[in-house]
Amino acid sequence: MTTSKASESAASSSAGATGRPRLVSARFGRRSRSASARRRRRSSSIVLLFGLLATGVLWTVLAPGGNAADTASANEAVRQGKLLYSQGCATCHGLNAQGSTEGPSLIGVGAAAVDFQVSTGRMPLAAPAAQADRKDPLYSQTQIDQLAAYIQSLGGGPEKPNLTDEDLNDADLAEGGELFLTNCAQCHQAAGAGAPLTYGKFAPSLSQATPDQVVEAMRTGPESMPVFGSGQITDEEAVAVAAYVRHLQDSPAPGGSSLGKYGPVPEGLVAIVIGLGALLGVCLWIGARQKL
Template sequence: MRANTQSPARARRKTGRRHPLATLALIAIGLGVTGGAYTAFNSTSASADTAVSQQTVDHGKKLFMANCATCHGLSAEGTDNGPSLIGVGAAAVDFQVGTGRMPMAMQGPQAEEKPPQFTDKDVKALAAYVASLAPGPGIPEGSVLDGKGNAANGGELFRVNCAMCHNVAGAGGALTEGKFAPSLKGVSAAHIYEAMVTGPQNMPVFNNLNITPDGKRDIITYLKFIQDNPSPGGFELGSLGPVAEGLFLWIFGLGTVVALTVWITAKSN
């Protein structure tokens, strides 16, 4: 009978057993890779904010102090009259100020769109200053705004995620407590994208895990498609859906029938 001359290390390899700390090591490596990827992704999304001059940031700070600090605080930390802007990114400022929603004309259920109070250069300076305070979503650019995505996929994403508030045709709709989802007709591609990534007013935030950048591009493509193509059903009545169409039928349709009946009766008499 031969003696067992295998080494302990070789014997362990044959049994298939792993070291007790191997699982912990794998978990640590996985967390490290995930954290590194997330950090790289955030730094990429904020890269547009860092590529601005200090002069632009200083100009934006002066504008902020003169026009925004009363509500949002001297350091943008927020007050009882306005939320903190730390970490909202340049995209939120470009949307809110670029659409005229900020500064607000008066306190109300939500900020309403109005003509912008600042030039595009000043809007970008304000955005650069707020972006310098903490990382956040940057102003979108490039192919995500070209409107050349998949309109069919964009329509499906829009119906699943947006139509319950904005209407399937993007015509907008009423919400609770005096709030409303605005119409998306005539809204620029950049502002649509910024709204999705920042969640203004009552809108939820759709980050890249909810809807990918390509998905957002497809939604923009769908909205531009339905704006540029007339309704196949004829007069769309504001695209407000069956309620508006039903009222039109009752008021004008039955009204016409009643008027015709009265005319025929008067004629026979």
């Protein structure tokens, strides 16, 4: 750039020195033509560069996350899941998960519902009952993930939360406790011990539920449990509730025997029987002494 300018001025000054102005102007005319062509070329290459840059940026923003290998393994999980599904679930839920007289449609229930139902051993349902019990799971976690990937691929729905210890440790335990008492305790009891509901149904004890299962239960509302959507309990609050349930599982009963953690009614009963009994004993003892 600078060298070409310098040589240009050198050329013009030498041309002026030789005293041939016409040739110089003709030369300059040629030069300016080629310079504007160069400028045009330069500006079009700048446009091209910007175009490429913009395409690159757009691609990184809009392209689906993950690389080709991830996509391939995700497809493989769906394929394996479909296979497992056709062997273990299709008889009740239909060949394409559309539902049958034996089981509801699974389209749109999401990976969260599959992970909850299969990892708690509720599914595959062994026999019709008022409510599926928690059992040892029949499938490995890898197989459950494959089943979940297949059902998720059919109609979306709530995803598996995949909570880490860090998520739970960072959660607001006090907020989780408050949410638990207002939303869950009426069925599961304040300490999560569970309680019977009507028509042979029951809110189970939460002593075995993993944090993921707690969030999945909230998001999918199994059986007679209501769905707690993210409009009602945000993702962050849901993690806080899961952390609180883990806290209930971890904490030993304060103040001696938990009396089965059945809540205030048996606790009150014990207080009345033992407390009043003791008082009565003291009264009788005092009365007996006064007669003497």
